[in-house]
Amino acid sequence: MKVLVAVKRVVDYNVKIRVKSDKSGVDLNNVKFSMNPFDEIAVEEAVRLKEQGQASEVVVVSLGSASCQETLRTALAMGADRAILVQSDAELQPLAVAKLLHAVAEREQPQLIILGKQAIDDDCNQTGQMLAQLGNWSQGTFASKLAFDGDSLQVTREVDGGLETVQLGLPAVVTSDLRLNEPRYASLPNIMKAKKKPLEVVEAHNLGVDIAPRLSTLKVEEPPVRQGGIKVGSVAELMAKLQNDAKVI
Amino acid sequence: MTILVIAEHDNKVLAPATLNTVAAAAKIGGDIHVLVAGQGAGAVAEAAAKIAGVSKVLNADNAAYAHQLPENVAPLVAELGKGYSHILAAATSNGKNILPRVAAALDVDQISEIISVESADTFKRPIYAGNAIATVQSNAAVKVITVRATGFDPVAAVGGSASVESVAAAHDAAISSFVGEELAKSDRPELTAAKIVVSGGRGMQNGDNFKHLYALADKLGAAVGASRAAVDAGFVPNDMQVGQTGKIVAPQLYIAVGISGAIQHLAGMKDSKVIVAINKDEEAPIFQVADYGLVADLFEAIPELEKLV
Numbered sequence: 001m002k003v004l005v006a007v008k009r010v011v012d013y014n015v016k017i018r019v020k021s022d023k024s025g026v027d028l029n030n031v032k033f034s035m036n037p038f039d040e041i042a043v044e045e046a047v048r049l050k051e052q053g054q055a056s057e058v059v060v061v062s063l064g065s066a067s068c069q070e071t072l073r074t075a076l077a078m079g080a081d082r083a084i085l086v087q088s089d090a091e092l093q094p095l096a097v098a099k100l101l102h103a104v105a106e107r108e109q110p111q112l113i114i115l116g117k118q119a120i121d122d123d124c125n126q127t128g129q130m131l132a133q134l135g136n137w138s139q140g141t142f143a144s145k146l147a148f149d150g151d152s153l154q155v156t157r158e159v160d161g162g163l164e165t166v167q168l169g170l171p172a173v174v175t176s177d178l179r180l181n182e183p184r185y186a187s188l189p190n191i192m193k194a195k196k197k198p199l200e201v202v203e204a205h206n207l208g209v210d211i212a213p214r215l216s217t218l219k220v221e222e223p224p225v226r227q228g229g230i231k232v233g234s235v236a237e238l239m240a241k242l243q244n245d246a247k248v249i
Numbered sequence: 250m251t252i253l254v255i256a257e258h259d260n261k262v263l264a265p266a267t268l269n270t271v272a273a274a275a276k277i278g279g280d281i282h283v284l285v286a287g288q289g290a291g292a293v294a295e296a297a298a299k300i301a302g303v304s305k306v307l308n309a310d311n312a313a314y315a316h317q318l319p320e321n322v323a324p325l326v327a328e329l330g331k332g333y334s335h336i337l338a339a340a341t342s343n344g345k346n347i348l349p350r351v352a353a354a355l356d357v358d359q360i361s362e363i364i365s366v367e368s369a370d371t372f373k374r375p376i377y378a379g380n381a382i383a384t385v386q387s388n389a390a391v392k393v394i395t396v397r398a399t400g401f402d403p404v405a406a407v408g409g410s411a412s413v414e415s416v417a418a419a420h421d422a423a424i425s426s427f428v429g430e431e432l433a434k435s436d437r438p439e440l441t442a443a444k445i446v447v448s449g450g451r452g453m454q455n456g457d458n459f460k461h462l463y464a465l466a467d468k469l470g471a472a473v474g475a476s477r478a479a480v481d482a483g484f485v486p487n488d489m490q491v492g493q494t495g496k497i498v499a500p501q502l503y504i505a506v507g508i509s510g511a512i513q514h515l516a517g518m519k520d521s522k523v524i525v526a527i528n529k530d531e532e533a534p535i536f537q538v539a540d541y542g543l544v545a546d547l548f549e550a551i552p553e554l555e556k557l558v
Contacts (some may be wrong), residue, residue, distance in 0.1 A: 011377070013512075013513070014512075016380070016512070017377045017380050017381065019381050026376075026377060026381055093358050094349070094358065094359070095352065095353060095356075095357070095358045095359075098353060117494075118494070120377070120378060120493065121376065121377055122376055123361065123362070123375065123376055123377070123378065123493070124349075124359075124361045125345050125349070125361055126349035126352070126359050126361060127349075128349075129319065129345075129346065129347075129348075129349035129350045129353070130349045130350065130352065130353035130359075131353075132319075132320075132350065133323060133349075133350040133351075133353035133354050134353055136422070136424075137424070138320055138422075138424040138425040139319055139320065139346075139350070139425075141319075141345070141346050142342060142346075144487075154428060157342075158342070158487055158488070159342040159343075159430070159488075160341050160342045160343075160441075160488065160496070161430075161432040161433060161488060162430065162431050162432040162433045162486065162488050163430065163431045163432075164316075164427070164429075164430040164431075165427075165428040165429050165430065166318070166425055166426065166427055166428060167425065167426045167427075167428050168424070168425050169423075169424040169425065177494070178477070178481075178494055179480075179481075179487060213358070214357055214358040214387060214388060214389050215358045215360065215385050215386065215387050215388075215389075216385065216386050216388070217383050217384070217385050217386075218371065218384040218385065218386055219383070219384045220376070220381050220382070220383045220384075221381065221382050221384075222380075222381065222382075223375070223379060223380065223381070223382050223519075226519065226524075226538045227540075228537065229524070229536075229538075229539045229540035229541055229542060230540075230541060230542070231531075231536070231541075231542040231543070231544060232541055232542070232543050234543075235543065235545070235550050235553040235554050235557065236557065238525065238541055238543050238554070239554065239557045239558075241541050242502070242523070242525070242541070246502070246522075246523045246540065246541075248445070248501045248502040248522070248523050249445075249469065249502065249558065
């Protein structure tokens with residue numbers, strides 16, 4: 001079984017982002033980038049499936065500028081077999097990404113596609129679901145556990161009230177939640193080996209997909225700043241403030 | 250302009266988040282219809298018909314919709330949705346699961362977790378864990394949107410008198426099935442709707458110590474939340490997690506106990522009206538957003554606070 005994993009290059013989760021003064025977006029110059037944390041979990045799961053003998057090949061794909069190659073090399077160092085970069089310098093919104101991934105999946109014919117449940121930059125939480133719809137595939141979003149059962153897949157999902165388990169026919173699209181696994185660190189020898197693994201570059205416009213954005217971002221602003229509060233000296237003082245000043249108890 | 254709101258429910262009870270979603274629809278303006286897709290959810294449809302401002306309820310009753318499987322519900326919503334200007338659902342795990350699929354079926358981009366309506370085609374939504382607010386405009390014929398419940402005050406659950414119509418359309422993709430669920434049971438208020446939330450973090454040290462928070466919460470009539478650290482350490486189940494990847498809450502009072510205040514946690518609670526932080530470490534970032542901070546050992550402060558309530 002072939003597994004396709006989609007990874008995104010995003011601003012590192014520890015970075016305190018700055019909004020540009022002209023409100024056109026977030027300042028991405030001289031900022032540390034890394035693989036989207038949910039996608040690391042997706043790669044880890046695919047590599048574990050290979051180690052368990054469930055998967056025969058793990059292909060990682062990323063979409064965007066040439067700098068995404070770095071993200072793909074990270075995935076190769078974690079244990080993926082080969083990588084595909086769908087190169088485009090245009091702004092790619094989730095629907096465009098889903099269409100490009102669908103085109104790649106048509107070519108690669110994977111039985112399972114794993115994505116992160118959301119990217120920590122746009123916080124959309126859409127791409128996996130859109131991809132599943134485009135391919136008419138089943139979906140297991142917010143997955144915290146995968147179990148194969150013959151020709152089908154059981155996915156335990158994190159839902160609002162607790163956990164839910166669904167059975168999916170293959171091919172299926174799965175999006176990873178934080179609790180699916182603990183991603184490994186790539187060792188230095190594996191990072192060196194990853195440099196020799198195949199990385200194919202495909203131009204997005206050659207995939208014959210309409211990637212024009214449907215949404216335009218008019219402006220990006222700082223959220224309202226909370227007023228700095230006060231420190232109280234005792235529990236009794238805290239209680240008095242909550243009852244008399246804030247009137248919330 | 251007619252807006253279709255997807256009801257959030259469990260076949261028995263209409264979830265409160267639906268009322269916030271209808272409030273967002275009312276801000277857009279136009280006729281509001283509510284779709285109840287489920288099995289034997291007649292009581293939900295009746296409740297939806299009473300929501301203030303709703304003019305019609307569509308009741309799609311079919312075994313294929315019983316567990317809100319997106320493979321079956323999304324084609325139904327996409328088919329019905331073609332005649333609407335907007336399709337809205339609450340940004341719950343169901344809404345997030347189904348709506349992007351609907352958007353792809355309609356060949357439009359979806360707008361996630363809006364927190365305000367600027368006009369019929371322009372909306373605000375948080376990005377980068379709530380550290381920036383984007384104003385986005387959609388040129389799509391049908392705008393497919395999930396609504397962050399805490400961004401909109403709920404409309405009245407009663408006062409409306411909409412007609413209920415049955416929808417015959419049955420979509421069963423037969424590529425997925427429901428196996429089972431394990432829902433956390435609690436007598437406390439639902440986390441996302443509670444007026445007061447008491448949350449614990451790594452500082453709680455173990456799951457047993459959460460009993461101190463439960464005792465305080467029960468006296469306050471509060472819900473109990475947690476940071477990712479507390480969930481990952483196995484102190485409490487993950488459906489209690491507040492943050493970028495957990496639940497978004499905006500209660501009247503949020504009490505953060507033993508929580509440092511990482512960006513990802515703040516994303517889920519910084520719109521709370523009053524924030525209280527109780528932490529031993531006076532340098533903890535949580536104090537930068539707290540209205541009232543108490544530097545103290547939580548194991549002394551919490552029982553004392555409980556006695557005073």
